[in-house]
Amino acid sequence: MATIYEVSKLAGVSLATVSRVMNNNANVSDATRKKVTAAMDELGYRPNSIAQSLASNCSNSVGLLVSELQGPFYGPMMSGIENTFRNQGKHLIIAAGHSDEEREKQGIEFLISRNCDGLILHVEAVSDDYLIKLSKGRTPFVLINRYISELSDRCILLNNINGGYLAAKHVLEQGHKNIAYISGPLWKQDAKDRLEGHKQALAEFNLEFDENLLFQGDFMEASGYEGLKALHQQTHPFTALICANDEMAVGAMASARDLGLTLPKQLSIMGYDNVFFTRHVYPQLSTVNYPINEMGRMAADWVLSHVYQKQTPPLQTLFEPELVIRHSISRQ
Amino acid sequence: MATIYEVSKLAGVSLATVSRVMNNNANVSDATRKKVTAAMDELGYRPNSIAQSLASNCSNSVGLLVSELQGPFYGPMMSGIENTFRNQGKHLIIAAGHSDEEREKQGIEFLISRNCDGLILHVEAVSDDYLIKLSKGRTPFVLINRYISELSDRCILLNNINGGYLAAKHVLEQGHKNIAYISGPLWKQDAKDRLEGHKQALAEFNLEFDENLLFQGDFMEASGYEGLKALHQQTHPFTALICANDEMAVGAMASARDLGLTLPKQLSIMGYDNVFFTRHVYPQLSTVNYPINEMGRMAADWVLSHVYQKQTPPLQTLFEPELVIRHSISRQ
DNA sequence: GTTATAAATGTAAGCGCTTACATTTAATGT
DNA sequence: ACATTAAATGTAAGCGCTTACATTTATAAC
Structure with missing residues (x-):
């Protein structure tokens, strides 16, 4: 060379x-x-961009940490980010954190040590304190799907409480009274928020939340399958099941079929995220839209604005979910 | 710092x-x-790993170029690669080529200029000559889903001719005689190969390929939708439709529904790739398995072996597709 | 033709590391 | 105690660039 x-x-x-x-x-x-x-x-x-970046202390590349490289959720997020940067001549360095504290830290440190000018983090396992400390460092970062009050101006969030509320309200409005719920891991804030919104809606309808109808999943398909199976075995009856994301909902659908339940007649199922395949399952899944692609773009804009002093569209930090009504909820 | x-x-x-x-x-x-x-x-x-890599001329990171960051196909591929590298302390730098010659070149050059020790490329638009020239350079690379005879030892491939053959044979064995086909862009080798296998099976059954029943799509869902719509408008009848990938198949399914066709009774549909949501569509899609995750791992092993002189499981270069029979093909 | 000023170019010191080679120190054998 | 050798450490050049500053050259004003 x-x-x-x-x-x-x-x-x-x-x-x-x-x-x-x-x-x-x-x-x-x-x-x-x-x-x-x-x-x-x-x-x-x-x-040699390595040499450039050593000499100039600017690498024109931004680091992205996601939990997984695969899955219908992260794809659109990475894509939204990459699209925004491509036109600006910025490059992306992607690492995966696998929802594991050690790996998330490693990933962040790698990205920093690679002279990334800025970071976009979708982290789950790392502590608030760690991130607050990180914010004192020299590499600016923005957080997706995580709220830390000290860092609130750089948290790009979906209003998950509202999302959980919207989902439950819709199901309640269709006349369901006994609603089972498969949550995400409750140590994750988004899982907690969605459940909280769910409970709010229930309260508004003067219904009590039945702990027996709660199954804690892990946001993956298999736990949706297991969740419905477990819920089906206990004695409290239910006519609807709300899942904290679409993948678990799809797992639950498979489970329902194995259990001999016709959908949506015998069991209504509701998802969350509106990932792209929800239109294609049968019955088409009603869900809550998570504008993750836009949020990714927004995170990229944040970096463009704060790190590279570029003009961007106005920055927005809180996004609102929207109900997507399809055919998986029956009227009671 | x-x-x-x-x-x-x-x-x-x-x-x-x-x-x-x-x-x-x-x-x-x-x-x-x-x-x-x-x-x-x-x-x-x-x-500072930038300085390390400038001084030592080794970055412990390998570059990955994919066409898209999203989609059910690339996710498992990236994931397979990342998983293999993580345990070996190697990092991944990912760029997107968007099936565009200029962007693919840019991406490759960026990865090289970032001192990647090796490259894993899933490229489509760049010419054979370019890659052959690239192979004379100092950065070793392995190709996924592309065959160049001069570089055959570093091409990790699915036997697409056989895959196309398998799909068509299965449909033919179910008694279909008039089979429509939605191909990928025929300038792409894999699209060509799948179609060739398709034709081979037809020939084996003494059937002629009817050009009127061919629609050239672009591997994306929308083109599956449009494809079936177009095929439905022309006069030659058909009882089955084979799509060159699952996303187009799913688009075609939506189209079929809009056209008032009941699946699979009035129209059998076959996909290709076996992406994860094919189990969840209705009717469950019969398809051809593309072991992309394993192929990603293999590519990573190739790099581990050729670039880092590590011991790896034996390297394999050609992978075989497998028929996945579900419920989208009816017996004629 | 001078001089003042701006534009174009060059010089050289780093950026934060690695590594060949030189030097010092410790360990061993006699 | 001394030479011999190995182990531990230090010195300094260099990886391929950027950039502050110095110098040269062109341009304009008088």
Whole structure:
């Protein structure tokens, strides 16, 4: 690989001049610019961005930490972020945290040590304190789907309480009185919030939340399957099941079928997230829309604005969920 | 951020010694090692991996280029790769190529310029020549889902001809004689191969391929929808539709419903890829399994073996598809 | 033709590490 | 006690760039 030195020699100019035409910031005469670019072409020169970033302390790349690289939820998020950055010449370095404290920390440290100019974090396991401490460091970051009051201006959130409320209210309005609930892991804030909204709606309808009808899942399909099976075995009856996300809802649907329940007649099921396949399951799943792609874009805009001082559309920090009514809820 | 220099000063040793304990390769006495690690802890020292990688010309990170960051296909692939690397202390830098020649090149160049030790490429738009030229460079790479004879030892492939054959044979065995086909973009090799396998099966059953029953899609859901709509409007009848991937199949299913066709009675539909939601659509989609997660792992193993000289399970380059029979094909 | 000023270019010091080589220290054999 | 060798540590060059500052060259004003 040719270096800047060889280019400068071939073009008959100094290193600094070559650097200047690369970053076209300073004054370079047209004639020498031509000479230099010609030399670059001839040598097939590509700047070593590692060296650039060491010397300039700016890497034009931002770090993204997600829990998983796969799944219908993270895909649109990564995609929204990447799309926003691509047009601005910023690159993405992605690491996975797997909802594990140690791995999340490792990921964050890797991204920082790679000279990322900014970070977008979707972290779950790491503590508030850790993040607050991190915020004193030199690498700015924005948080998706996590609220820390000390860092509230950089938390991009969905109103999950409202989302849980919306879902339950819809089911209640269809006449259901006994509603089972498969939650996410209750140590996660979003899982807690969704359940809280659920309870609020129940209270509004003067219904009590029945702990027997709660199953704590882990946001994955299998736990939806297991959850419904378990709920079905206990004695308290229910006509509807609300799941804290779509993947568990889909697992529950499979379970329902194995249990011989016809959907939605014998059991209404409600999801959350509105991931793309919910339109395609049978019956089409009613759910709550999580505008994760937009939230990803917003996080990217935050970085563009705070790290690179770019003009962006106005920043928004709280997003609202929306009810998506399809065919998985029957009228009672 | 503390640098190695400050650590060395605090510990009262030289830079080199600090470096040695970090890379624990050379001989360092226990006493000084203790002193150094203590100093590191006290300063909260984190090595700057950019500087490491500039100095050592090894970054312990490998670049991954995918077409899209989202979608049911790339998720498991990225995940398989990341899982393999995580345990080996290698990091992943991911870029998206969007099936566009310019962007694929940009992505590759970015990854190289970031000192990636090796590359895993899922590229579609870039030419064979470009890749052959790239292979002369200093950054080793492995190709997923692409065959170039000059580079055959580093092409990790699914036998798509066989996959197309398997799908068609199954449909034919169920008694269908008039089969429509929605292909991928025929400039892509995998799309071509699947169609070729399809035709082989037809020939085996002494049936001619009817060009009127071919619609060229783009592997995305919408084109499946449009495809079936278009096929339905022309006059040649058909009882089955084979789609070159699951997303188009799902689009076609939606289209079929809008057209008032009952599935699978009035129209049998077959997919390809076996992405995870195919089990959940209605009727459950028969398809062809694409072991993309395993292929991702294999690509990672290739890098581990060829770039980092690690011991790996034996490398395999050609993978075989498998028929997945569910409920979307009716007997004629 | 001078001089003042701006534009263009060059020089050289880092950025934070690794590593070949040199030097010092400790361990061993006699 | 001394030489021999191995282990531990230090010195300094360099990875490929950026950039503050210095210097040269062109431009304009008189």
